[in-house]
Amino acid sequence: YLSAGSRSSIKISFVPVSSADTLDVEALFPPGTAFDRASISHAHRDPVDEEEGGGGGGADWGLSILASHTIAAKIAFTDMNLEPGRRVEITLENVKLASMGGQTIFTFTTYAGSDISMGNMRDEK
Structure with missing residues (x-):
């Protein structure tokens, strides 16, 4: 267990419903x-077919951090190329945990293109 306020890694895993x-x-x-x-x-994202790893394997790809904010606890990733039904996993290192500890509540929002605006929003959870 890690203490509140320390730095840790977190794993984000989800299945998008829209590209x-x-x-x-x-x-x-x-x-x-x-x-x-x-x-x-x-x-990592699940493979689409045999050419990309198939059979339960997967494919690593070069997504990048678009922005991380110091005031708001937000981070954005670009070059995702998300496809409906194709599971995605991202592990982040050096994330600062909240000082009060306990369970954290996150929102995940996907966008078409790299412009993070309401007009480009695809899904939110």
Whole structure:
């Protein structure tokens, strides 16, 4: 177990319902989670067919951090090329945990293109 306020890794795993290019993640509660020094240590998505690894394997790909905010606990990833039904896993290192500890509530929003605006929003959970 890690103490509240320390730095840790987190794993994000989801199955998109719509195609999208950008993922925005926000830690809503408790306050104090920070992505300002976060880095991607692992990025994986399930293969589409045998040519890409098939048979339960997977494909790593070069997504990048579009922005991380120090005031709002947000981080955005671009070059995602999300496809409906294709599971995605991202492991982030060096995420600062909130000082009050406990379970964290996140929102995940996907967007078409790299412009994070309401007009480009695809899905939100």
